[in-house]
Amino acid sequence: MWRIFRFMGYKVQVKVFDEGSQFGISEFPRISKMCVHKGNKWLLNYDRGWDFNDLSPTAYKLLLKFLEWAL
Structure with missing residues (x-):
């Protein structure tokens, strides 16, 4: 199921998905696809593998904490 959030x-x-997968993000295996953007700039894209992650390490960790809570 696709979910859309606004965060920071x-x-x-x-x-x-309800269960983790080998295609999921290692820190959050239930997520098989994720994209993050701010304005017109794409900062992160994961589609069963990393395309790019230009978020700062701190922002990425905060995002994962938020997703743990939200999902």
């Missing part, structure tokens, strides 16, 4: 000025879209 970012727009976050994730495709999340």
